Amino acid sequence: MIVTNQTEMPINPIFNPEGDDAIENRSIWFGNTTNLMQLV
Template sequence: MPISPIFNPAGDDAIENRSIWFGNTTNLMQLNDVRYTWAVGLYQQMRENFWIPQRLDITQDVTEYGHLTDEERAAYHGILSYLTFLDSVQTCNIP
């Protein structure tokens, strides 16, 4: 397989001609002009479901945790341990 140039001025970026493999693109990402419009909504939903601790104020959680019932605390600890395990598996599988 030949190496693609970083920029291909002879490329064709028309939506109907775009291809991930073996296409003749300019090699520039056209994120505002997509072939599959349903993917835009899906991408936005995935971005809204992503969070990082620095963007989320959880200071009130400490006081709310004290008001949980024993059953709610057991559920909280179980869910938290499960999610921590999933994060560990994902981190260990990063090449």
């Protein structure tokens, strides 16, 4: 069976392209809000 009507997943970057690393904007990774990943 070939499925031709697929929808694409939305792009969700794993880093913050705007560089905003304020505490209130952090996501919880691994259960702790202090785990902020910065890829520079």
